Amino acid sequence: MMTAPLALIGRILLALMFVPAGFSKFAGLSGTAGYIASKGLPFPMLLAIGAGVLEVVAGLAIIVGWRTRIAALALALFTLLAALIFHAYWSLPADQQMMQQLLFMKNVSVTGGLLLLAAFGAGALSLDARRGTKP
Numbered sequence: 001m002m003t004a005p006l007a008l009i010g011r012i013l014l015a016l017m018f019v020p021a022g023f024s025k026f027a028g029l030s031g032t033a034g035y036i037a038s039k040g041l042p043f044p045m046l047l048a049i050g051a052g053v054l055e056v057v058a059g060l061a062i063i064v065g066w067r068t069r070i071a072a073l074a075l076a077l078f079t080l081l082a083a084l085i086f087h088a089y090w091s092l093p094a095d096q097q098m099m100q101q102l103l104f105m106k107n108v109s110v111t112g113g114l115l116l117l118a119a120f121g122a123g124a125l126s127l128d129a130r131r132g133t134k135p
Contacts, residue, residue: 007123011068014113015059018075022055035041039085054078062117069118076114082106 025032029048036051037044052073081113089100097125122128 004124008065008125009115009120011062011065011117011126014110014117015062017110018055018059019063022052022057022059025049025052025055035086041085051078060123065122067129068122068126068128072114072117076111076118079107079114080111083111 025048029045029052032048032051033044036047039113040046055078058071058075059066062075083104087100089097089104092100
């Protein structure tokens with residue numbers, strides 16, 4: 001059956017959005033903090049570092065299937081908050097709405113995939129399965 005390899009491929013593809021994004025936050029930390037500050041959020045440097053750590057650590061955890069449900073829930077909450085804060089297309093001029101709406105809907109859709117991963121687990125090809133955690 002294809003369930004185990006498809007679950008592994010799905011985990012890798014979901015994590016591909018987060019791991020490189022987390023590393024890029026560290027590569028341009030001051031720019032990331034500036035963008036966060038532009039949205040009126042407090043402690044932008046701390047939030048930039050925290051976002052980078054979350055994306056890298058939870059993304060890698062999802063790839064290898066370690067504590068997958070927790071990692072997926074954490075990234076689902078992060079992704080949904082990012083959509084609401086950074087892609088609030090409804091508050092923009094009409095000529096800027098389309099791109100931000102697309103990014104918003106992408107984040108909402110990814111959140112859905114992460115919630116499915118949290119609900120059903122990492123699958124048989126995972127560290128969770130090897131250590132006896134319900135995959």
